[in-house]
Amino acid sequence: MTRTSGTTVDKAYEQLRDQLVTFGFKPGSRLNESEIAQTLSMSRAPIREALNRLIADGLVSFEPGRGFFCRRLSTSEVNDLYETRFDLESGAIAAALAACDDATLESFAMTWHDRHAAADGGTLDQLVDLDEAFHLGLSALAGNASRLKYLENINYRIRFVRRINLEPGTRRVGGISEHAKLIDAIRHRDTAQAIALLRQHLQKSADEVRLQVQTALAHIYADDVA
Amino acid sequence: MTRTSGTTVDKAYEQLRDQLVTFGFKPGSRLNESEIAQTLSMSRAPIREALNRLIADGLVSFEPGRGFFCRRLSTSEVNDLYETRFDLESGAIAAALAACDDATLESFAMTWHDRHAAADGGTLDQLVDLDEAFHLGLSALAGNASRLKYLENINYRIRFVRRINLEPGTRRVGGISEHAKLIDAIRHRDTAQAIALLRQHLQKSADEVRLQVQTALAHIYADDVA
DNA sequence: GTCGTCAGAATTGTCGACAGCATAGAAGAC
DNA sequence: GTCTTCTATGCTGTCGACAATTCTGACGAC
Structure with a gap:
């Protein structure tokens, strides 16, 4: 929909975004990096990078030492x-x-x-x-x-x-x-x-x-x- | 000024932010990850993470395959x-x-x-x-x-x-x-x-x-x- | 003199591993 | 039965290394 570049980060970004956007993750739940990495069959690095970018979009939040969380919606x-x-x-x-x-x-x-x-x-x-x-x-x-x-x-x-x-x-x-x-x-x-x-x-x-x-x-x- | 947690990423984030904010980097110039990593004596991972967060603040931009750039100001x-x-x-x-x-x-x-x-x-x-x-x-x-x-x-x-x-x-x-x-x-x-x-x-x-x-x-x- | 092509160098993209912290669950005190 | 403490597990934070891509500069064709 946006930019469909071939890089792995972009793939992670798009997949995660779509899943977050449709609440494939439960609101407020913690996102397990390793699990996601395994699911998308890539390493944790691109996942982390994608998640960081999704913070800017307001789709995930982040707590130091605890990880990323699916945004809440009200x-x-x-x-x-x-x-x-x-x-x-x-x-x-x-x-x-x-x-x-x-x-x-x-x-x-x-x-x-x-x-x-x-x-x-x-x-x-x-x-x-x-x-x-x-x-x-x-x-x-x-x-x-x-x-x-x-x-x-x-x-x-x-x-x-x-x-x-x-x-x-x-x-x-x-x-x-x-x-x-x-x-x-x-x-x-x-x-x-x-x-x-x-x-x-x-x-x-x-x-x-x-x-x-x-x-x-x-x-x-x-x-x-x- | 914001959160002064002890984590490495935060240190990178703050240092880079201050440098970007005072144009310690030249506007529009490419930011060399390895170089920054060496300067701040840490690995590239936290640098990259900090830079990703700085995108959200509008202080750096990013081009896939090319890297991060100091924002231009006009x-x-x-x-x-x-x-x-x-x-x-x-x-x-x-x-x-x-x-x-x-x-x-x-x-x-x-x-x-x-x-x-x-x-x-x-x-x-x-x-x-x-x-x-x-x-x-x-x-x-x-x-x-x-x-x-x-x-x-x-x-x-x-x-x-x-x-x-x-x-x-x-x-x-x-x-x-x-x-x-x-x-x-x-x-x-x-x-x-x-x-x-x-x-x-x-x-x-x-x-x-x-x-x-x-x-x-x-x-x-x-x-x-x- | 300008443009296109092609190595070599530098830089980003991705990976797997380990250290350190947070969380959860069991064991024990009251 | 409830609360606290401790231990074990799982997860994040960070690292160094390698692969893939982009950039640089030189060379040659026109």
Whole structure:
């Protein structure tokens, strides 16, 4: 999905990330390096390196002398992440409208209008991807690398919940249709309106994710593994 | 400053961080693992681990197969960081005023009023510390862990410039006095005013830091090492 | 003079091993 | 029966070595 380089560390990174993201490890549980190394048939070194990088993504935590732990997830953390995300995205919108010329905004609006049309009726994953890409694309208009990096990081930590398809058919990606209104507000340089729409949109998304977290946690603790 | 555990990795982490933060390595230059290992008289493993953690702090970058590199610094990066910081801090203020009761705000105001009074006439480092601590304390009122984490990260990436005392006596920490007005606005729950003051304050700070970056870069490239 | 090619050197990527610490479980005191 | 102490096990922290890759500089073709 990201970079599919051939190196062993990357393999470890991707495998671990996917497993962490879908809570293949129990929240808060300790990750046994040797065990993981054996499972992925590689040495402990690349595992350790991958785990260190996953700290940055907020997917694992680390305690000196004790090792790495699968991150815990709670609805309050989801709240925090969405609140932070709103701060950054609304800032990005304000900055973008202040900095971009009309042609850029118009081109942005056209591009994403088309992409939304093309994705109509796609799978869940495709819609989630589209949603993420749209918000990142919007934020990228402001041309601020550090803000974008933090937003990507936040996405990573929320994403997994959106991907778990607990009961196929039950779920939908809410609010994709709301993007159209947001795009309009942007094109008309209506900052206040755009930010208001963003707030609504993110609130809805947050509600959805919160609900899923609860369901997911119940699920995880139901089929006790070890 | 952070955690001063006895482990080797921590030693490596701190040493490297300090060196990176003061640009003991040349911006953009490749970091030779073996060389560093020899200098710090330890093996490459802990060095590598420390470097991986420093990626998260934005102090080094990494390219597969090529190694670790000292981050580059530019005035545009400073702009980005300050803009992002404004997004987060203004969000924190809005959230804090919405969530906190009067007693909490009052206690916050008193505490920081006193601390500012106590720090009057302190050294440069002390003032920088005070400034950072105040802004973090303010943001902490909102009680959002993820936002606070990102703010701390941003501080880290800006801090070094503020610490380099190129020509003793020339510099001052601007705008500490402006905190008083900000505290007042907070106590009176005047969100708009508080955010306006914050914007001014950060703009001033950013100007100061930008200037220093240029001076620092000139300095670094002046005494060419290798 | 410039570009492409090709060894040689240097550096990163990965491994297995051992030392030291943390944890868990058994044995004993009260 | 509960708490403490001690021991044994398992795990992390660190190391040195080798394999694989990238970089450097020289040589030769055009």
